[in-house]
Amino acid sequence: MRARPYATTNPHRLAAALLQVAARSGLDSASVREVASEAGVSIGAVQHHFPTKDEMLAFAFRALADRVLGRLSSTDPDIDPSRTLFAALSQLLPLDEQRASEAQVMAAFAVRAATSPPLGAIRHATLFTMRTGLSAVLIRMGTPEPETRATLLLAAVNGLALDAIASPALYPPEFLTHSLHTQIQLALADG
Amino acid sequence: MRARPYATTNPHRLAAALLQVAARSGLDSASVREVASEAGVSIGAVQHHFPTKDEMLAFAFRALADRVLGRLSSTDPDIDPSRTLFAALSQLLPLDEQRASEAQVMAAFAVRAATSPPLGAIRHATLFTMRTGLSAVLIRMGTPEPETRATLLLAAVNGLALDAIASPALYPPEFLTHSLHTQIQLALADG
Known part of the structure; x- marks a missing residue:
C-alpha cells in the first residue's frame, strides 16, 4: 500500500x-x-x-467571493425592504473581526484583479451578481433609476470598506452602520 | 573633482x-x-x-496623494455647487488613462495601508483632508447630515473606482460620470 x-x-x-x-x-x-x-x-x-500561485489565488478568491455572496443571498427578506438591503450589504462592511478580514482580502483581490485576467473574471462575475441582485430589489420597489442606484449602493459599501480597513479610527462600526443606513435611505428616495 | x-x-x-x-x-x-x-x-x-522599500513606497504614496489632492483643491468653484463637487470628485474616477492609472495605484496603496502603519498614516491623512473638504461644501449649502453625506460621496467615488479598475466593461466612463452625478444629487437632496 x-x-x-x-x-x-x-x-x-x-x-x-x-x-x-x-x-x-x-x-x-x-x-x-x-x-x-x-x-x-x-x-x-x-x-x-x-x-501555480495564480491557480491558488484564483481558487481562494472564488471561495471567498462564494462565501460572501452566499451570505448576501441568504438574507431573510424583511417586510421593510430597507432592512433587507441593510442585512445584505452590512455583510460587506468590516463590522466585526471576520468581516474586517474578509473586507481587507476582498479589496486586495479587487486591486490584484486589475492586472490579472483570471482574477478579473472572478471579480467581474461577483460584482455583476451583486449589482443584479440589488437592482432586482429596487426594481420591485419601483425606485427611480434602479440600475444606477444599485451600483451606487454597492460602490458606497465597497468604498466604505476600503476606506475603513486602512483608517479604522475614522470609520468606527457605529459610523459605518449609520452611513449604510443613510445611503439606503438616499437610494430609496423618490425623484 | x-x-x-x-x-x-x-x-x-x-x-x-x-x-x-x-x-x-x-x-x-x-x-x-x-x-x-x-x-x-x-x-x-x-x-x-x-x-528601504518601505521608504520608497511611502514617498511615492505621498507624492501621488499630494498630486490628486492638489487637483481636488484647485477645482474652480462653480455657481452651481453640484458642478463644483462633480469637478472635484471626477478627479478620483478612472475616466481617462492617467486617472485610471492613479485610481489603480491609489487603491493598491489603500489596501497595503491596512497592514503597513506608515502607509496607513498617509491614507488616514488623505481621507481626512478629503472628507473635511467635502463636509465644508455641504455645510455651506445647509445639507442635512453633512459629515455622513460627505463620507458617502467619498466612499461612493472610491468604491466606483475600485469596482471599475477590475471590471471596466461593467463601468464605462459615461456610466461612471452618470453615477457620480446621481450620487451628488442624492447627497444634496433635502430630508
Missing part, C-alpha cells in the same frame, strides 16, 4: 490558510511557502493541489 | 517610475530592482535615495 502524503490537506483548507495569511500580512505575503507553513503542510502538498 | 553618480536622478523621478511599474504590473512588482530599471538608473542610485 502506498503512502498518500496529500491526504492530510485539501484545496479548501489551503484557501482558508491563504486568507489568514493575507488578512494578517497582505496578499503579497501569501506565497506557496507561507500558505504551506500556515496550513502545517509541505510546499509539495500545496503544489500538488495548486501547480 | 569627484563623480556624482546619483545626480542623474531624484526621488520624484523614482516615485514616478514606481507609479508606472505599479500601474502596469501591480504594486507588488514595484521592487527596488524594477524601479531602477524603469527609471534607467542603478539599484544603488535607488538605494541612495530610499534605503
Whole structure:
C-alpha cells in the first residue's frame, strides 16, 4: 500500500490558510511557502493541489467571493425592504473581526484583479451578481433609476470598506452602520 | 573633482517610475530592482535615495496623494455647487488613462495601508483632508447630515473606482460620470 502524503490537506483548507495569511500580512505575503507553513503542510502538498500561485489565488478568491455572496443571498427578506438591503450589504462592511478580514482580502483581490485576467473574471462575475441582485430589489420597489442606484449602493459599501480597513479610527462600526443606513435611505428616495 | 553618480536622478523621478511599474504590473512588482530599471538608473542610485522599500513606497504614496489632492483643491468653484463637487470628485474616477492609472495605484496603496502603519498614516491623512473638504461644501449649502453625506460621496467615488479598475466593461466612463452625478444629487437632496 502506498503512502498518500496529500491526504492530510485539501484545496479548501489551503484557501482558508491563504486568507489568514493575507488578512494578517497582505496578499503579497501569501506565497506557496507561507500558505504551506500556515496550513502545517509541505510546499509539495500545496503544489500538488495548486501547480501555480495564480491557480491558488484564483481558487481562494472564488471561495471567498462564494462565501460572501452566499451570505448576501441568504438574507431573510424583511417586510421593510430597507432592512433587507441593510442585512445584505452590512455583510460587506468590516463590522466585526471576520468581516474586517474578509473586507481587507476582498479589496486586495479587487486591486490584484486589475492586472490579472483570471482574477478579473472572478471579480467581474461577483460584482455583476451583486449589482443584479440589488437592482432586482429596487426594481420591485419601483425606485427611480434602479440600475444606477444599485451600483451606487454597492460602490458606497465597497468604498466604505476600503476606506475603513486602512483608517479604522475614522470609520468606527457605529459610523459605518449609520452611513449604510443613510445611503439606503438616499437610494430609496423618490425623484 | 569627484563623480556624482546619483545626480542623474531624484526621488520624484523614482516615485514616478514606481507609479508606472505599479500601474502596469501591480504594486507588488514595484521592487527596488524594477524601479531602477524603469527609471534607467542603478539599484544603488535607488538605494541612495530610499534605503528601504518601505521608504520608497511611502514617498511615492505621498507624492501621488499630494498630486490628486492638489487637483481636488484647485477645482474652480462653480455657481452651481453640484458642478463644483462633480469637478472635484471626477478627479478620483478612472475616466481617462492617467486617472485610471492613479485610481489603480491609489487603491493598491489603500489596501497595503491596512497592514503597513506608515502607509496607513498617509491614507488616514488623505481621507481626512478629503472628507473635511467635502463636509465644508455641504455645510455651506445647509445639507442635512453633512459629515455622513460627505463620507458617502467619498466612499461612493472610491468604491466606483475600485469596482471599475477590475471590471471596466461593467463601468464605462459615461456610466461612471452618470453615477457620480446621481450620487451628488442624492447627497444634496433635502430630508
